Amino acid sequence: MTTELPPFPDDLPTQELLVVDYDKLSQGDVEEAEKLWRAATEFGFWYMKNLATEELVDPMFAMGQETLALPMEEKMKYWQGNRGDSFGYKAAGATFSDFEGNTDIAEFVNVSKDDAFAFPVIVHRTYPAPVQKNMETVVRPFIRRCVDVCMTMLRVFERKLELPEGELVKRHREENKSICESRCIKVPPSPGRKATALGAHTDFGSISILFNKLGGLQVLTPGTKDDWKYVKPIPGYAICNIGDTLDFLSGGILRSSHHRVQPPPGEQANYERWSLVYFFRPSDDVEVVALSDKSSLIAEATKKPSRVRVPLEQGVTAAQWFKIRQGMWRTDSEKGIQSYIATGGKYDKSRA
Ligand SMILES: O=C(O)CCC(=O)C(=O)O
Numbered sequence: 574m575t576t577e578l579p580p581f582p583d584d585l586p587t588q589e590l591l592v593v594d595y596d597k598l599s600q601g602d603v604e605e606a607e608k609l610w611r612a613a614t615e616f617g618f619w620y621m622k623n624l625a626t627e628e629l630v631d632p633m634f635a636m637g638q639e640t641l642a643l644p645m646e647e648k649m650k651y652w653q654g655n656r657g658d659s660f661g662y663k664a665a666g667a668t669f670s671d672f673e674g675n676t677d678i679a680e681f682v683n684v685s686k687d688d689a690f691a692f693p694v695i696v697h698r699t700y701p702a703p704v705q706k707n708m709e710t711v712v713r714p715f716i717r718r719c720v721d722v723c724m725t726m727l728r729v730f731e732r733k734l735e736l737p738e739g740e741l742v743k744r745h746r747e748e749n750k751s752i753c754e755s756r757c758i759k760v761p762p763s764p765g766r767k768a769t770a771l772g773a774h775t776d777f778g779s780i781s782i783l784f785n786k787l788g789g790l791q792v793l794t795p796g797t798k799d800d801w802k803y804v805k806p807i808p809g810y811a812i813c814n815i816g817d818t819l820d821f822l823s824g825g826i827l828r829s830s831h832h833r834v835q836p837p838p839g840e841q842a843n844y845e846r847w848s849l850v851y852f853f854r855p856s857d858d859v860e861v862v863a864l865s866d867k868s869s870l871i872a873e874a875t876k877k878p879s880r881v882r883v884p885l886e887q888g889v890t891a892a893q894w895f896k897i898r899q900g901m902w903r904t905d906s907e908k909g910i911q912s913y914i915a916t917g918g919k920y921d922k923s924r925a
Pocket residue numbers: 756758771776783785789790832833834848849850
């Protein structure tokens with residue numbers, strides 16, 4: 574990743590986001606925790622600095638590049654399948670990217686936290702050779718760091734939501750099976766392309782941590798239908814956001830915001846776009862409901878009409894929720910484009 578990349582154009586409107594300093598947050602700094610809370614409840618997106626060093630991130634990109642450069646036939650041996658599973662390889666075109674039926678142009682390789690931590694023991698599956706080879710030296714340390722960072726944030730949310738100590742933590746224990754995973758994403762150079770690279774969606778899990786170098790990520794201004802703004806990548810900063818399951822558990826106090834990936838802007842469109850995400854999700858068997866009986870703050874929040882969630886069936890678990898969400902935008906899902914149109918790539922149509 575040493576190629577000199579053109580800068581993000583300076584004449585494009587971008588979304589300002591708060592910057593949380595992880596060094597301060599992890600030392601218990603009260604002001605930093607307040608900033609995180611504000612960011613997570615008002616917008617659901619924020620920058621985080623001092624989160625991970627280049628030594629942790631760059632080898633993940635190198636591993637992703639080596640993996641996605643393999644012949645298609647080899648990559649397809651690790652296909653994530655069409656039954657709502659995520660780990661393994663996702664080819665471009667598996668999801669809808671707009672309501673006209675265009676499809677995404679993003680390839681991924683997803684590696685399970687459970688597999689990375691247990692390696693060489695297989696918990697879920699095996700991966701292409703470049704992943705296996707780097708599992709202990711590259712993937713595991715990256716995921717280790719991301720899990721620790723997410724746990725620190727989760728404890729802040731738990732306290733601010735006035736939940737009894739451990740209520741969120743016990744739903745995200747690393748030793749329990751989950752769909753937590755790292756994802757390395759490649760979008761090919763797309764000069765002149767207007768169509769979306771990865772369609773509008775909310776993230777399915779609790780917290781996502783994103784590293785990217787080129788622009789293209791856009792967030793929807795809350796309360797609007799189509800005010801999409803770029804989030805400018807800042808060297809050394811990660812971009813974090815809240816996903817659906819934390820939104821549900823918190824009764825909508827924490828915001829899972831709608832985002833998408835457009836081709837990189839300006840000169841940047843001539844380059845491959847690489848991004849890396851860690852998805853922090855609840856353990857598979859956690860019930861995804863507002864924790865109203867554990868916090869009066871959450872109970873109150875669920876009464877506000879503007880915060881009403883699409884009612885989940887009682888007893889829907891995090892693993893089931895993931896499959897439901899996958900089905901909402903996969904081209905091979907039973908309902909096809911109808912489900913993407915009906916949901917707009919998010920779980921709650923009533924909330925922009
Ligand atoms: O590549 C990006 O900037 C964002 C990717 C993303 O939103 C996702 O994989 O859920």
